[in-house]
Amino acid sequence: MSSVYGAGILKSMRIAYRNMLRRPITLQYPHERMELPERSRWAVAQKFYDDGDPKCTACLACERACPDLIIQIETTTAEDRSKHIHHWRYEMGACMMCGLCVEACPFDAIEMGRDYELARIDPSELTVDLLTDVPAAQPKRRAETSAAEKPAADPPPRSREGWAPDEPKGGDDA
Amino acid sequence: MSPALVVILRFLAALGLMLFNGVVMIYMLRKVLARLHIRLGPMDNGPWGAFQTVFDVMKLLTKEDPTPRAVDRALFFLAPFIVFIPSLMAYMVLPFSSTWVVADLPYGLLFIFAVMSFIPLGILAAGWSSNNKWSLIGAMRAVGSQVTYEVPMLLAALPVVMMAGTLSLSGIVNAQAGTVAWVIPRWFVLNVPAFVLFVVAGMIESGQTPFDLAEAESELVSGFATEYSSMKFGLLFLSEFSNVFIFSALIVTLFLGGWMLPWIPASLYQPIAPVIFMLKTYFVIFVLMTVRGTLPRVRVDQMLSLGWKVLLPASLAWVMVTGLIIKVGGVLAGAR
Numbered sequence: 001m002s003s004v005y006g007a008g009i010l011k012s013m014r015i016a017y018r019n020m021l022r023r024p025i026t027l028q029y030p031h032e033r034m035e036l037p038e039r040s041r042w043a044v045a046q047k048f049y050d051d052g053d054p055k056c057t058a059c060l061a062c063e064r065a066c067p068d069l070i071i072q073i074e075t076t077t078a079e080d081r082s083k084h085i086h087h088w089r090y091e092m093g094a095c096m097m098c099g100l101c102v103e104a105c106p107f108d109a110i111e112m113g114r115d116y117e118l119a120r121i122d123p124s125e126l127t128v129d130l131l132t133d134v135p136a137a138q139p140k141r142r143a144e145t146s147a148a149e150k151p152a153a154d155p156p157p158r159s160r161e162g163w164a165p166d167e168p169k170g171g172d173d174a
Numbered sequence: 175m176s177p178a179l180v181v182i183l184r185f186l187a188a189l190g191l192m193l194f195n196g197v198v199m200i201y202m203l204r205k206v207l208a209r210l211h212i213r214l215g216p217m218d219n220g221p222w223g224a225f226q227t228v229f230d231v232m233k234l235l236t237k238e239d240p241t242p243r244a245v246d247r248a249l250f251f252l253a254p255f256i257v258f259i260p261s262l263m264a265y266m267v268l269p270f271s272s273t274w275v276v277a278d279l280p281y282g283l284l285f286i287f288a289v290m291s292f293i294p295l296g297i298l299a300a301g302w303s304s305n306n307k308w309s310l311i312g313a314m315r316a317v318g319s320q321v322t323y324e325v326p327m328l329l330a331a332l333p334v335v336m337m338a339g340t341l342s343l344s345g346i347v348n349a350q351a352g353t354v355a356w357v358i359p360r361w362f363v364l365n366v367p368a369f370v371l372f373v374v375a376g377m378i379e380s381g382q383t384p385f386d387l388a389e390a391e392s393e394l395v396s397g398f399a400t401e402y403s404s405m406k407f408g409l410l411f412l413s414e415f416s417n418v419f420i421f422s423a424l425i426v427t428l429f430l431g432g433w434m435l436p437w438i439p440a441s442l443y444q445p446i447a448p449v450i451f452m453l454k455t456y457f458v459i460f461v462l463m464t465v466r467g468t469l470p471r472v473r474v475d476q477m478l479s480l481g482w483k484v485l486l487p488a489s490l491a492w493v494m495v496t497g498l499i500i501k502v503g504g505v506l507a508g509a510r
Contacts, residue, residue, distance in 0.1 A: 009469065016468040020209045028217055 041112030043092050044071075044101060046130050049137075055109035058083040058136035065104035070094045075136065083136035092118060093126030107139060184276040188265040195419045196412040201227045202456075203415075203463055210467040231408065239404035242305065249303035254402070254409035256296030260289040261413040264420045269344040271433045271447030282343035283335065286424065287328060290379070293417065294320040297388060297398045300410065304401035312397025315474060316388035319378050322481030327375035329489035333368040333496035334428045347432030351440070359436030363429040365496065371489045372428065376421040378477065381414060383466040385477055392471075422458035423451070430454055 027034055047055045058075045070091035075083045099112050120126050201216070201224065208215030216223030241250065267282040269275045279285050294316045301313020335341055338349035352360045363369050378385040389397035399410045426432060431454075433447035434440070443450060472480070 012468050013465070016210050016464055019212055020206075020464070022212050024208075024214045025212045026214060028214065 036114055036116075040114060040116075041099065042097060042116045043095060043113050043118055044090055044097075044110055044130070045113030045115070046088070047109050047111055049142075053137060054085075054131055054134055055107055055137050056085065056088065056131060057107050057109065057139065058085050059106065061104045061106055062101035062110060065100045067098065067100060068094050068096060071101060082138060085131050085134050085136050087129050087133075088131035089127060090130050091127045093120075093123065107137070109137065185266075188276050189262060192262055192265055192416050192419075193412070196415045197227045197231060199415045199419065199459065200230070200411075202459070203466075206460060206463040207467045210464065234405055234408040237404040239406065242401050244305040245401065246303035246305070249299045250401075251406075253296050253300035253303060254406045254413075256299055257293055258296075258409045258413045260292040260296070261416040261420065263289040265416070267343060268420065268423045269347055269427060269432060270451045271444070272344060272348075274448045275344065278344055279342065280345075281341045283331060283341045283346070283428075286343075286420070287324075287331075290417070290420070291320070291324060293413070300402070301398040304398070306401050308394040308396075309398050309400045312388045312390065312394045312400070315390070316381075316398060318474065319381075319385065319387060319477060319481075322478055323375045323378035323485075326371060326481060326485035326489045327379060329486070329493055330368050330371035330375055331424075331428060332489075332493050333365055334362045336493075336496055336500055337362060337365065343427050344432075347427055347434065350431045351434060353436060359431060359434075361429060361431040361436075365429075367488070367492045368496065369425075369429045371485060371492065373425065374480075375485055375489075376425065377462065377465070378481065380418045380421045380462075382418065382462055384469040384472055386466075386471060387474055387477060390471065418459060418462065419455065422455045422462065425458050426451060426454045430458070 049055060058073055060073055060075075063071045063073050068091075072087070072089040073085065074087040074089070075085050077083050097112065102110055102112055204226070205215040205223075216226035219225040219229055241247065264286045266276040267279050267285050269278065269282075297316040298313045301309040301311075301316070304310070334346060338346040340346060340349070346362075350359075350361050354360050354364065358364070381388055389399070391397075394400070399407055402410055433443075433451040435443050435450060
């Protein structure tokens with residue numbers, strides 16, 4: 001049968017008409033959304049305690065782990081050694097979403113988020129400030145006094161030495 | 175009403191129908207192709223995206239219409255009209271019912287073939303004047319395909335003319351009234367080889383995908399229409415779709431009984447005869463669109479050899495066979 005002239009045309013038409021009876025396999029994206037796979041991941045996001053305080057302790061492990069040098073945490077340390085986070089900058093546009101920062105975090109304070117609509121109109125919006133002007137978490141002290149005792153008042157902000165927004169830090173990226 | 179006013183109104187009705195068909199068919203093509211791809215097609219504007227082409231046409235109307243620097247200005251401007259006007263003229267003789275026809279010419283079929291043979295001329299003008307290699311190659315292909323399809327198409331329509339004994343399109347439809355052996359409608363599609371030959375030749379004529387060498391999006395950008403934009407492109411595009419409609423309407427008229435329904439007395443369906451004609455035509459268009467969405471494009475040499483080595487001898491032979499059958503049948507009927 002396959003050697004008959006024109007049999008291929010009939011076969012392809014049969015397949016085409018069969019396809020017309022099938023349900024569409026596409027989604028009407030802005031109106032319908034796919035259920036995300038369990039382990040899907042996109043940009044870095046902060047985690048928070050139930051009362052809304054960030055879990056980040058400003059240990060800077062993620063900043064050191066990041067191969068693209070796109071996490072920049074700006075902190076000051078008070079006299080009682082409590083830290084204050086002025087900025088937690090994250091250059092989403094340069095992130096390759098490797099997840100090394102999440103693996104490096106000793107306090108389970110960041111995660112790979114599940115928001116996949118990351119397109120921005122203005123390129124400047126690609127650099128986001130995930131935490132602005134919040135006290136860093138102190139897991140030990142928090143465990144001791146579960147009563148809501150907030151850290152002491154902020155010391156005057158002082159930029160960390162050697163922090164420069166546009167230069168690679170050098171040294172710790174082998 | 176004065177006769178001149180009637181003529182003008184009929185002309186405007188044909189023009190409106192042509193534009194309406196163009197809008198509907200573009201939407202339909204997108205939907206049919208989408209279903210073939212297991213997609214949904216345009217969905218956002220209007221119910222099931224029904225107004226999508228309306229917005230597209232509005233976009234085309236309001237777009238800037240630049241003329242490239244080195245084009246042949248007169249031809250570049252004229253070419254869309256040389257393509258568009260024959261399509262419009264062919265609408266004039268299509269019999270939507272026994273009364274709904276702009277001009278019921280006694281040689282309607284010949285008239286349609288005559289005006290439709292102008293279209294490759296306009297395409298050649300468009301391609302030549304564009305000063306663009308893609309346009310020129312597309313235009314040459316269009317002309318090459320015309321010499322391929324035109325003779326077989328005429329010869330494939332000839333058996334129908336012989337069976338009906340007239341070149342008038344409404345006469346051909348009227349000749350298909352009644353049934354054969356009380357069951358089968360006496361449509362000329364019973365003359366299967368002529369039908370197949372006509373459909374294949376007509377698919378080359380209407381430039382649908384297995385034979386869309388003149389446009390060949392993947393090879394020639396947009397073929398002869400590459401340098402056109404705005405409503406000039408709209409006219410080229412529209413006449414392409416209206417050619418598909420005319421060809422489908424010709425199939426319905428010549429082979430599928432025109433506005434008639436089988437087994438039902440004519441007085442019952444006479445009020446909705448144009449609707450029946452349109453439904454049949456759109457069914458043919460639907461089948462052509464599925465073919466278009468399924469089959470890949472043939473090469474130029476394949477199309478030429480199909481036209482010259484297969485369609486032409488086959489249609490010539492079939493004209494002879496049909497003539498013999500009619501003659502012998504007439505002799506036998508006379509002897510009885």
